[in-house]
Amino acid sequence: MKRKTSQYLLPDKKNNPIDSDYDLYPSHLINRGKIEIGYENLADKLVNEKVVLLDGYIGVDWHEVKHRLSEILKDRGLKTSFYNIATCLKKENDIANITAPFLGSDDPIFGHKTHLELQAYFDESKLSNVALDPNADLNIIYGTGASQSKIAGYLVYFDLPKNELQFRMRANAITNLGFTFPKNHKQMYKHFYFIDWVVLNSEKKRLLPNIDIIVDQQRPNKPTWMDGSVLRKALRDMSHTCFRVRPWFEPGVWGGQWMKKHFKDLNQDVPNYAWSFEMIVPENGLVFESDGILLEVSFDMLMFQEYENILGKAANRFKYEFPIRFDFLDTFDGGNLSLQCHPKPDYIKKEFGENFTQDETYYILDTKANAHVYLGFQEDIDPTKFKTALEYSIKTKEILDVEKYVQKLPAKKHDLFLIPHGTIHCSGIDNLVLEISATPYIFTFKMYDWQRLDLDGNPRPLNIDRAYENLNFNRKGNVVQDTLISKPKMEVSAKDWKKIHLPTHPDHFYDIYRYEFKTQVSIKTLGQCHVLMLVEGTEVELQVNKTHKSFHYAETFAIPAAVKTYTIINKGSEKAKIIVSFVKDRAC
Numbered sequence: 001m002k003r004k005t006s007q008y009l010l011p012d013k014k015n016n017p018i019d020s021d022y023d024l025y026p027s028h029l030i031n032r033g034k035i036e037i038g039y040e041n042l043a044d045k046l047v048n049e050k051v052v053l054l055d056g057y058i059g060v061d062w063h064e065v066k067h068r069l070s071e072i073l074k075d076r077g078l079k080t081s082f083y084n085i086a087t088c089l090k091k092e093n094d095i096a097n098i099t100a101p102f103l104g105s106d107d108p109i110f111g112h113k114t115h116l117e118l119q120a121y122f123d124e125s126k127l128s129n130v131a132l133d134p135n136a137d138l139n140i141i142y143g144t145g146a147s148q149s150k151i152a153g154y155l156v157y158f159d160l161p162k163n164e165l166q167f168r169m170r171a172n173a174i175t176n177l178g179f180t181f182p183k184n185h186k187q188m189y190k191h192f193y194f195i196d197w198v199v200l201n202s203e204k205k206r207l208l209p210n211i212d213i214i215v216d217q218q219r220p221n222k223p224t225w226m227d228g229s230v231l232r233k234a235l236r237d238m239s240h241t242c243f244r245v246r247p248w249f250e251p252g253v254w255g256g257q258w259m260k261k262h263f264k265d266l267n268q269d270v271p272n273y274a275w276s277f278e279m280i281v282p283e284n285g286l287v288f289e290s291d292g293i294l295l296e297v298s299f300d301m302l303m304f305q306e307y308e309n310i311l312g313k314a315a316n317r318f319k320y321e322f323p324i325r326f327d328f329l330d331t332f333d334g335g336n337l338s339l340q341c342h343p344k345p346d347y348i349k350k351e352f353g354e355n356f357t358q359d360e361t362y363y364i365l366d367t368k369a370n371a372h373v374y375l376g377f378q379e380d381i382d383p384t385k386f387k388t389a390l391e392y393s394i395k396t397k398e399i400l401d402v403e404k405y406v407q408k409l410p411a412k413k414h415d416l417f418l419i420p421h422g423t424i425h426c427s428g429i430d431n432l433v434l435e436i437s438a439t440p441y442i443f444t445f446k447m448y449d450w451q452r453l454d455l456d457g458n459p460r461p462l463n464i465d466r467a468y469e470n471l472n473f474n475r476k477g478n479v480v481q482d483t484l485i486s487k488p489k490m491e492v493s494a495k496d497w498k499k500i501h502l503p504t505h506p507d508h509f510y511d512i513y514r515y516e517f518k519t520q521v522s523i524k525t526l527g528q529c530h531v532l533m534l535v536e537g538t539e540v541e542l543q544v545n546k547t548h549k550s551f552h553y554a555e556t557f558a559i560p561a562a563v564k565t566y567t568i569i570n571k572g573s574e575k576a577k578i579i580v581s582f583v584k585d586r587a588c
Contacts, residue, residue: 036225163277214227249276251272312528326434373425374409376407416512
């Protein structure tokens, strides 16, 4: 088994969805005849080459790649020499030693982003001895890091979406780079996040301008691929129009039923859906479509090539890191999230190597009656007594009287709760939260989790000590209502549309507006990338330059800063409401 998940594999061809009101596989159209399917066609592109480098990301099934191509090329009558670059890696113990400082010792969740480059994994003496077979018709050097061989050749890059990488991880079908056996899954993910992804993203950026063929290897024995020049042009075109990443979804111990009900193309044979990675771009991909054939690449390729067009005024600050995140937290008929907070900017930099912190907001997209969120402390909070109560609940497994310490606030549709770093918070039951946040997404310090086990039956890790190094106990009493609940302000009220400011906290580097309109509205980017979602209504049509694209309720999309003005047309019968978020000018 190569993948362990309840989620469907991205189809190789665009299907007609059951629920056309939410597209699980949004794609960017390119010219006809640009994407092909299969190893047979790929081999046809290689037969006239003398040296080929098959490089790619961690998690790629190199056994499949080598086996299929060797069979096909042999049938073509070619004498082919394959060289596995993995034989040039340093010894596993040596790789373990150089990566250990970034793994946070015995911390179950957190490490520190590495400064290693891919060359540190390889034995230079072995690389210098890599030799071509003079008697072969075709020499192929393959594996993650093939380009480290320093031998020039036709470069074929195999990419793998991060969700599929994790599904392969859960099936124990892959390992971390340079390791023979898979680790515990939480430890493997930590190693991916803080080390492997950092190292291989840097290498991907270096290789991108020279890739001759890009391959999407997520479908076993059925890769899709296209020329690297086509990819680079498509990325350039995208940076002047719009984009929507491919979302993906995960069940969770507190998960709810809203997304199952509204997104009918999702696999319904799951207990719930807790998260939607609507636009968590370190893990999302971009899908291209030609003649109905789909090919996915990682989102960071767009940033590596086009970050200035994407981010505009914010490009110097964020470089290749896309700054804003949209995701869903679904607790409809589910459970409360864990009681949690996020790190201060200096803490996340020092402890984890992140450039900016996980400042969040909760936009309530939908809710049931009597829903609520937990936010900020009670006026009489005593930090020492609260910590004692938290530790006692862990020791005794007794239920904590959360409301004795933390405020429980009513939540209704279109409310915006502000959660800057250090703020204690969690969503309660029966909310569909659109989380509009800074991009970092794993730095949640859980203090209390309602005495639950995870979906595998294990206790969920708590981080009380880390939380206490970051909690802001001044966010209590009336301060919460005054500063952590956004107060909408009408900025423009025209005949057919309104522009409403939903002010964020001074600690937030991003701002949020809502446009409400019956027919259409035109919006200027003013040099910032806009991230949008239709939060009320059924469908809108986006017009940007000569591009026309439709988006439905609850779909996330973005307009690059290089676009000066765009128009959104309401295609439904009811008033449309659309959220727009972007980086504040003063934060750049």
